[in-house]
Amino acid sequence: GDSVDKENMITCTAPVNIAVIKYWGKRNEDLILPINSSLSVTLHQDQLKTTTTVATSRSFQEDRIWLNGKEEDISHPRLQSCLREIRRLARKRRNNAGPGFDATALSHKVHICSINNFPTAAGLASSAAGFACLVYTLARVFGVEGELSGIARQGSGSACRSMYGGFVQWIMGQQEDGKDSLAQQVEPESHWPELRILVLVASAERKPVGSTSGMQTSVQTSSLLKHRAESVVPGRMVEMTEAVRRKDFAAFAELTMKDSNQFHATCLDTYPPIFYLNNVSHRIISMVHRYNRHYGETRVAYTFDAGPNAVIFTLQQHIPEFVQMVQYFFPPEINGGQFIKGLSVDQAP
Numbered sequence: 001g002d003s004v005d006k007e008n009m010i011t012c013t014a015p016v017n018i019a020v021i022k023y024w025g026k027r028n029e030d031l032i033l034p035i036n037s038s039l040s041v042t043l044h045q046d047q048l049k050t051t052t053t054v055a056t057s058r059s060f061q062e063d064r065i066w067l068n069g070k071e072e073d074i075s076h077p078r079l080q081s082c083l084r085e086i087r088r089l090a091r092k093r094r095n096n097a098g099p100g101f102d103a104t105a106l107s108h109k110v111h112i113c114s115i116n117n118f119p120t121a122a123g124l125a126s127s128a129a130g131f132a133c134l135v136y137t138l139a140r141v142f143g144v145e146g147e148l149s150g151i152a153r154q155g156s157g158s159a160c161r162s163m164y165g166g167f168v169q170w171i172m173g174q175q176e177d178g179k180d181s182l183a184q185q186v187e188p189e190s191h192w193p194e195l196r197i198l199v200l201v202a203s204a205e206r207k208p209v210g211s212t213s214g215m216q217t218s219v220q221t222s223s224l225l226k227h228r229a230e231s232v233v234p235g236r237m238v239e240m241t242e243a244v245r246r247k248d249f250a251a252f253a254e255l256t257m258k259d260s261n262q263f264h265a266t267c268l269d270t271y272p273p274i275f276y277l278n279n280v281s282h283r284i285i286s287m288v289h290r291y292n293r294h295y296g297e298t299r300v301a302y303t304f305d306a307g308p309n310a311v312i313f314t315l316q317q318h319i320p321e322f323v324q325m326v327q328y329f330f331p332p333e334i335n336g337g338q339f340i341k342g343l344s345v346d347q348a349p
Ligand code: 2P0
Pocket: 018, 019, 021, 022, 023, 024, 032, 038, 125, 127, 128, 155, 156, 157, 158, 159, 211, 212, 304, 305, 306
């Protein structure tokens, strides 16, 4: 029989992260090395998360994977990179460890089962949580510890940032082998408890242009992207880290909105152009600026990834009023009342 020993089965969850300084563009496609550093906020695992179970057994004939219940091709190069790198670390660990170390899993094949509790590919960073969770769970199964963001990065760039909670930067690194292209926590999840996050679901549809191919075309065709990576993002990384450290909401919010807007400008500067925002997104942007202008201070920020859904940052004290305004401009009939989703900052796997 194919019975799996309970000890050889581990389940973990990993959260989505939302970039406030965006990653867009690679200098190395195979190793997934970016053209600029990025910074994100890791969300609370209760709402947007991936759950992954990895089982190993002597009776398994081959490595296999199921995503949201459907079997997928295990030979996908990025999956293979993650499996290979985790097994490499496990062998290293076995060779250095004393006789007490249990390395039976190393001789076995794995079965991987992964489920998202949110719509895949709607611009809500499903690959980030997915690969972070895969790498973390495999590491547990094979008894590997320590720095794992470099392996998660090889599954999906943004996944390296989901290996840590709170505020996280992905340092682009300088080396050609990518060994210094890693995620690092800037501040822990407990640092800014008043910070609140809402998702405004403008559409749950699959995005027309995937991130991987979209950023490839941008690197090839957009001179704005080159300017952004070389001359804009380095300064913004410093300013954003400072704004987070000081809990300066206005500075954090303005940088977040400007960086989202520049990312979407590089998408428009790509040839042929890429449109991720829709009319609802544009109305959300106008609404936020009108709201901030009304109070004469920046109380709310938006950011958009490779899709039309808005992620809103604000402080706890402004939530009731802001939500009331959103409901006025976007009556609950839209999306059957599912327009607003409340989220919060939390720790990773
Ligand atoms: C980010 N995005 O920083 C940016 C903002 C989308 C817009 O990271 O090819 O799925 O797997 O490295 O990580 C989406 O890109 O792309 C992304 P790959 P990924 O969150």
